[in-house]
Amino acid sequence: MTEDTIAGLAGAVRTGARTATEICQRALAQLDATEPSLHAFNTVAADRALARAAAIDRHPARWKQAPLAGVPIALKDNLCTRGLRTTASSRILDTFVPPYDATVVERLEAAGAVVVGKTNCDEFAMGSSNENSAYGPARNPWALDRTPGGSSGGSAAAGAAGIAPAARGSDTGGSIPQPAAICGVxxxxxxxxxxxRYGLIAFASSLDQIGPFTRTVRDAALVLSAIAGHDPMDATSEAEPVPPYADALTGDVRGARIGVPRGLVGAGVDREVAQAFDEALASLADRGARLVDVELPHAPYAIPVYYLVATAEASSNLARYDGVRYGMRTPPAAGAGPDLPAMYASTRAQGFGPEVKRRIMLGTYVLSAGYYDAYYLKAQQVRTLILRDYDRAFERVDAVAMPTTPTPAFRLGEHAADPLQMYLGDVFTVSANLAGLPALSVPCGFTAGGLPIGLQLIGRRHDESTLLRVADAYERGTAWWTHRPPIATR
Amino acid sequence: MPAQLTSDDVVRIAALANVTLDPREIALFTRQIGELLAYVEQLQQVDTAGVPPTASVRRGAAGASADRPDEVRPSLEIADTLANAPDADRSQMEGGFFRVPRVIG
Structure with a gap:
């Protein structure tokens, strides 16, 4: 089962056992076969990908050291790709063709990756189900009537369906771990x-981060090594040295202290998810990890804090969509006046979908005069308390474990009428964003109905290595990652 | 805390946010945003006296300045930039302009 991992494919290309072109053709064929069911892609870049693969095959010597040589990769459609349409799944950017590449795209291509297309997501990454895409939702490869999660739903679906062993997502409030968990990657x-984040279409700047979807933990380490590190084009990127993440994968978790916030995960979790979580903890303990009870007393407030902070930042970030420099422009309705402000308002009315409007409205409200202290400032103060909870926990443990999601994938349309119910499903993922901590989801089982379940590990700042080490050791002792949905193998 | 959100509030916010809403959206958002505000009300239970706000979790700022020398560097080509414009005048000898509706009456 190693042939369709990044490590396996890149190794085969480097040794000349396989060509990048043949691997790319297979990925595109699988994409074509599954796309009518999954709708995982907004844009397929077949010609661009084949040209790129051919270029790698023409000069094999140049790619002898490339960690991602010839590896097909799917990029979330909110990462700018020069000359390749980038929409953020929004009508307002339907025709946008970026004049530059995101730094992660440059780094991935320099490492040998071949971009096969841009994946479906919630509009401007706002959502947990992919249903807020202007192009309609992507679907879960394990159950086509269910959500692949969000906002990076198409990326997770493409990974699970065997189209691309690496997919790139972005994460503002759980948009990587959540879809990974419910798609089984x-x-x-x-x-x-x-x-x-240079070239990432901004949603909430104090929360947004970019990361990989892969089939194995080792592959996640390989991709992170390729994309991590300081970038002068992003003032928030940190100068911290990038360790060789794959070196952390020793298979040994003896002595690792895993914190379990029993108070947080004790209620409101689906029975089968809770059982899989407990079994995963037992497996880690069997391998020599020490389970330690920790408390995160302010974690239950993470969702209200998140929806105030994220919407406030979004209302500011999305002010740039004004119908002037790029994207769509809609003339004002008759009677609204022919002038510039009327054009802004009609363009944004036509260009944004309901969830984006709702969040811009909420964010504008909480930042407006008279409400700032009660909502936005208060949320930032509780954010500090959430951070302190984690700081305190990490004095005693090396990682905190919880289910990634309280339930398996829900049905498309299940929460359509009630945005708040949808938000509540993010209870275990948003606190890592608020605290800026690394979080990893690894498959840890299936429901009786065959839906994937994820184990989430949250680590100290800049300690991705511990998460990768623990998750890799867990993965080696289980076979969950080898399960594939039927759609991936046909 | 503020009183119940009204449709007048929603119309006022929409103007601040530069979004035109139709009557159906005004009614929907009045209800939904009102529910969200009621939900976040639970934060008032948290004692935050003396707690500083967190605007950014970035901690490397002290050690690594994000400043750079103020030097002229290459930027995007004007033609590439205007290629995405919904309306532009590309004929000008200086390279062209974005075109917008009337700004002042």
Missing amino acids: VGLKPTYGRVS
Whole structure:
């Protein structure tokens, strides 16, 4: 089962056992076969990908050291790609063709990756189900009537369906671990500042981070090594040295202290998810990890804090969509006046979907005169308390474990009428974003109905290595990662 | 805390946010944003006296300045930039302009 991992494919290309072109053709064929069911892609870049693969095959000597040589990769459609349409799944950017590449795209291509397309996501990454895409939702490869999660739903679905062994997502409030868990793949949200966001279409700047979806933990380490590190183009990227993440994968978790916030995970979790979580903890303990009870007393407030901070920042970030420099422009309705402000308002009315409007409205409200202290400032103060909870826990443990999601994938449309119910599903993922901590989801089982379940590990700032080490050791002792949905093998 | 959100509030916020809403959206958002504000009300239970706000979790700022020398560097080509414009005048000898509707009456 190693042939469709990044490590396996790149190794085969480097030794000349396989060509990048043949691997790319297979990925595109699988994409074509599954796309009518999954709708995982907004844009397929077949010609661009084949040209790129051919270029790698023409000069094999140049790629002898390339960690991702010839590896097909799917990019979330909020990462700018020069000359390749980038929409953020929004009508307002339907025709946008970026004049530059995101830093992660440059780094991935320099490492040998071949971009096969841009994946479907919630509009401007706002959502947990991919249903807020202007192009309609992507679907879960394990159950086509269910969500692949969000906001990076298409990326997780493409990874699970065997189209691309590496997919790139972005994460503002759990948009990598959550879809990874419910699509049965590995997802890693790095520490805030670990990966450059230059060229990522901004949602909430104090929370956004970019990270990989892969089939194995080792592959996540390989991709993170390729994309991490300081970038002068992103003032929030940190200068911290990038360790060789793959070296952390010793298979040994003896002595690792894993914190379990029993108070947080004790209630409101689906029975099968809770059981899989307990079994995963037992497996880690069997391998020599020490389980330690920890308390995160302010974690239950993470969702209200998140929806105030994220919407406030979004209302500011999305002010740039004004119908002037790029994207769509809609003339004002008759009677609204022919002038510039009327054009802004009608363009944004036509260009944004309901969830984006709702969040811009909420964010504008909480920042407006008279409400700032009660909502936004208060949320930032509780954010400090959430951070302190984690600081205190990490004095005693090396990582904190919890289920990635309280339930397996829900049905498309299940929460459509009630945005708040949808938000509550993010209870275990948003606190890592608020605290800027790395978080990793690794498959840890299936429901009786065959839906994947994820184990989430949250680590200290800039300690992705511990998460990767623990998750890799867990993965070696289980076979969950080898399970594939039927759609991946046909 | 503020009183119940009204449709007038929603119309006022929409103007601040530069979004035109139709009557159906005004009614929907009045209800939904009102529910979200009621939900976040639980934060008032948390004692935050003396707690500083967190605007950014970035901690490397002290050690690594984000400043750079103020030097002229290459930027995007004007033609590439205007290629995405919904309306532009590309004929000008200086390279062209974005075109916008009337700004002042």
